[in-house]
Amino acid sequence: MNKIFKIRTNLAFNIVSAVILLLIFFSLIVSAIGYVSFTNAFYREYRESTCNMAQTATLLVKADNIDTYLAEGGTSDEYLQSQKNLDKYCLKMDVSLVYVIKVDTSDYGRFTSIFNSVGRNTPYSPWKLGYQQDATNDEYIQVYKDLYEGNISNGTIYRTKDLKGAPPHITTLVPIKDTKGEVVSLMCIQRPMKELKDGRRPYLINIAISTVILATIVALLCTFYIRREFVNPLRRIATETDRFAKENKKGDELGSVSKIHEISTIGLSIDKMESDMLRHIENLTAVTAEKERIGVELSIASTIQENSIPNIFPAFPAREEFDIFASMTPAKEVGGDFYNFFLVDDDHLAIVMADVSGKGIPAALFMMVTNILISDRTHMGGTPAEILTFVNNNICEHNRADMFVTVWLGILEISTGKITAANAGHDDPAIYRKGGQFEIFKSKHDLVVGAMGGIKYKDFEIQLNKGDKIFLYTDGLPEATDKDNKMFTLDGMINVLNKHKNKNPEGILDGINESVSEFVGDAPQFDDLTMMCLELKDDKCLKTLTVDATTENLATVNEFIDGFLEMNDCPLKEQMKIDLSVEEVYVNIANYAYGDGTGEAEISIENNDGEITIVFKDSGVAYNPLEKADPDISLSADEREIGGLGIFLTKKNMDSLSYEYKDNQNIFTMTKRIL
Amino acid sequence: MQLSKKLEGNKLTITVSGRVDTITAPEFEKYINENIESITELILDLKDMSYTSSAGLRVILKAQKLMSAQGSMTVINVQDDVMEIFDMTGFSDILTIE
Secondary structure, eight states: OOHHHHHHHHHHHHEEEEEEHHHHHHHHHHHHHHHHHHEEEEEEEHHHHHHHHHHHHHHHHHHGGHHHHHHHHSHHHHHHHHHHHHHHHHHHHHSEEEEEEEEOOSSOOEEEEEEEETTTTOOOOOOOOOOOOOOOHHHHHHHHHHHHHHHHHHHEEESHHHHHHSSEEEEEEEEEEOSSSSSEHHHHHHHHOHHHHHHHEEEEEEEHHHHHHHHHHHHHHEEEEEHIIIHHHHHHHHHHHHHHHHHHHHHOOOOOOSSSSHHHHHHHHHHHHHHHHHHHHHHHHHHHHHHHHHHHHHHHHHHHHHHTSSOOOSTTTOOOOOEEEEEEEEEEESSEEEEEEEEEEEEEEEEEEEEESHHHHHHHHHHHHHHHHHHHHHOOOOOOOHHHHHHHHHHHHHHHHHSEEEEEEEETTTTTTTEEEEEEEEEEEEEEOOOOOOEOOOOOOBBTSSOOOOOOOOOOOEEEEEOOOEEETTTTTTTTTTTTSOOOOHHHHHHHHTTTTOHHHHHHHHHHHHHHHHTTTTSSOOEEEEEEEEEOOOOOOEEEEEEEGGGHHHHHHHHHHHHHHHHHHHHHHHHHHHHHHHHHHHHHHHIITTTOOOOOEEEEEEEETTOOOOOOOESSSSGGGGOOOOOOOOSSSSTOOOSSOOHHHHHHSSEEEEEETTEEEEEEEEEEEOO | EEEEEEETTTTTEEEEEEEEEEHHHHHHHHEEEEOTTTEEEEEEEEEEEEEEEEHHHHHHHHHHHHHHHEEEEEEEOOOOHHHHHHHHHHHHHHHHHO
């Protein structure tokens, strides 16, 4: 099947078949034309020569005496002589019949035979004088009539098919006129037409043979030509393109493959295309390799940049006075935004938020320099204004690239909550006051760092109280754009901040990131997105107590818990339930965690918007009190066991309990909503 | 926690006030054990007992078991919060509370 299809789609085969078909068609037309013109010429020639014969034969008959012959019954010597002459003539001319008839001129439908001579090899027997017969058909009647009336000088009737055993023949009729010029009878000669058949067949065979020979020659020539100028060149081109597609390597040039201009052009074009393509492949390989190298370097640069700023959280697990969280999402591998925070001393935390003009590697390099300068200078002491003044002068001195950076630098005095800050053209932070909302804190903006040397920056102060939060960001946040080019906007940012205002800094940043991702959707991130949130923690929020796990210390634990609950306005009823639960869990730890020895128990209590969470940690033997079955409280006093009620009471009095064993510690957590 | 007693023949009334917790419960238990010999009717007046943990419940259950062998025990003047704990633990069914 495949092979047949291949042949059918083969160019040479198709063209040659078309040529052969065309020639066959052509020869059929030629044969048909030849057949018709041969037949016509034969008929004309036959008619004329037979007509001449008939004319000649009329001379052998004495027209004036025809009626006399009929009357006498053909006994006169003259009649017999004429009959004899006609017989001789008939044989001489090799015709089938020579006969003379007298037609009944009333309707020309009947005739009487006068003379009748029959030739050799004919199926006829001669008619006697006076023999009468109806005209063979209307054609004869018409010819008889026309001849008698003088409309035509001779008539011819063709019988091309065998008729009553007679071979095809023509009958030519000429009038015999008497001396007065009247038509008295008709001279008819019937002549066989076997010459037509004999002549036409070889003629047709000749035409057929010569056509076949001609067709073969033309087809061969055609094939040869097509193969040389079309098929072979195209095959070479096909082979070469196939090879090139597979190998992608330089091969022999095709050059001029054919004398036909169009085909030759294809070959030359393919040569050119191959060399062009090879050059492009080479270029592309080089470019790709270079791109990969840059990619690897960028990824390393990205890691270096990420690690140049604090990125492990919680950043200060030992400090309970504040909580800080920050994130940086560069638009490209490396970014120009940065945040930083570090303890200058035990009571001072520096926080930096900055945005370098531009993006990518130049911005990243500029960012590294600025960040190092700021943090080094901050460690040397001084106010943010002094630090920025120094950093600005330093950068301007070497700033050949005309880059600049906006900086918000603040130093928090942890014990008092006072932030001293300076703003070099950076976006104003948002501040959350405990119990209130996030709001933009407007301050005086000084010139961006790196624009002009010799500028004096000015300090301003922000007082943070316990429970307050400050949120710093770069313009990538309010200017985050969705696919319709709509911006997230400052109002959008404040809205989202307030939606998450009660969360800790990490929760707030997660909330913002989620909202921004949702807003931006599939649109590409255009600018770096950097933000930082600092919370000055409320003492009321979290307290931790670590004691030796002994029953004697229950009083200390109670005092710690009660103190916290009272500060958080816990209703007495709930306080009692919490006290009870704390006692049961703590006493359990004191009695069993460390066996006969002693160890520590850490108790932390936290208030999240009216939900109290208490976590007990000890390093004693792993024990999950929640696995203990509840006592059957339906038993009678005598049947009830003494004890086993502690954890049951805890379960009943708290909202939720959970236990895990992690890092060799039993961690038991319980929560209860009090407000 | 403060404890006091009033003896009327074989009837003893013990008044408990303040918190009965893990630390104070042993004292409460000792106080009962020392005073119920030849007592047939024990009254526990919890009018001023504001708090009890499972340690306190344990003492009360022990007392109930002892007293059911030698007489009877009645608990009176139970504060609401404590009563809630008695209900929670099924103690309200096994104690005679008035």
